[in-house]
């Protein structure tokens with residue numbers, strides 16, 4: 001068989017521990033035999049980051065800016081223990097945080113569904129994707145303990161010497177607490193653009209929710225910016241594609257989501273997204289069945305798994321014990337990346353290959369071959385679980401029948 005040509009380089013970002021082991025297996029067994037592709041490789045192994053004083057992480061993000069599409073393995077975010085374990089010069093920042101800041105993106109998470117795992121919410125038959133705003137609000141707050149009676153105010157002093165604005169938050173009679181939060185029109189606009197891009201790309205409806213009945217200025221600003229962005233840039237396209245944009249109150253959205261069938265993007269403010277993405281992931285089954293993509297308003301895309309490096313399994317692997325680690329989210333990071341590359345390059349055979357690989361992976365699980373995390377939640381429950389490599393081999397066998 002002739003290999004399928006991927007015409008533009010893909011930025012490949014390697015990582016740590018068990019995901020690094022699986023990363024190589026996925027490439028060797030599911031990609032290289034079928035694809036002729038040029039990879040611009042960045043090794044973000046924690047020791048490499050240390051060796052380069054984290055230069056390599058910045059280089060990887062720059063490469064995504066250049067080539068537009070990248071795929072990333074999970075990486076260790078060092079804490080004190082890791083500094084000791086790998087003898088690091090310092091506690092390097094989270095690579096995901098660094099890359100996100102450089103690409104200015106929004107993260108979207110979406111579960112992979114299989115027939116033999118039923119979501120905890122019975123009505124969910126299609127994936128629910130969550131788009132979480134990743135700037136401001138309580139994550140960039142200032143707060144203080146109030147020791148006793150006194151007046152708390154918010155004050156805005158314009159740079160251009162205009163009139164200072166001042167509002168009383170509370171006249172305290174006794175001890176209490178106080179918090180100041182903010183957001184930026186530019187960041188909310190980027191977030192809205194990324195959400196509409198993602199939903200339109202996948203041809204799914206979009207929901208957005210805030211608490212604008214209570215927060216008539218702050219949350220209402222989110223609603224206004226989304227509405228403006230929709231009216232100006234997306235309404236025509238959405239209507240033509242038969243898609244809807246739906247705004248509602250956060251509590252109404254939560255109530256509706258429990259009765260809905262799924263199949264939409266739920267755009268969430270920072271805190272809502274933090275909480276709701278964990279709820280949705282857990283209701284759909286396993287962390288290893290959750291994909292993640294960073295979409296930047298400048299047209300850059302970075303695909304990854306939502307889970308970490310699966311440290312405990314790695315230690316077992318190192319000790320020579322058999323592991324059963326699920327490679328689904330890593331495989332879907334690659335297929336997501338290939339589909340996007342194929343779409344941008346206008347090479348439908350690359351997109352077609354990625355879809356066949358996704359089908360093969362899903363059908364493998366549906367045929368009863370799955371890793372330990374899945375046997376715990378699958379119905380019917382298989383008699384045994386597949387090893388890490390065995391599972392990938394089974395997918396390769398299925399893929400071979402489709403090509």
Ligand code: NAP
Pocket residue numbers: 073074075076077078096287288304305306307308309310311312313324325326327373
């Ligand atoms: P984790 O790697 O996501 O794993 C937590 C647990 O979830 C595992 O012990 C395992 O449970 C289960 N699990 C996750 N992925 C699985 C898979 N593919 N197959 C089977 N089971 C899976 O989180 P962590 O242990 O808290 O973090 C480990 C390292 O990952 C940390 O150094 C952290 O900094 C890093 N991390 C990186 C990213 C990223 O790069 N995107 C994200 C999060 C964390 P059982 O042990 O019960 O089998």
Ligand code: MG
Pocket residue numbers: 274275278
């Ligand atoms: Mg959370």
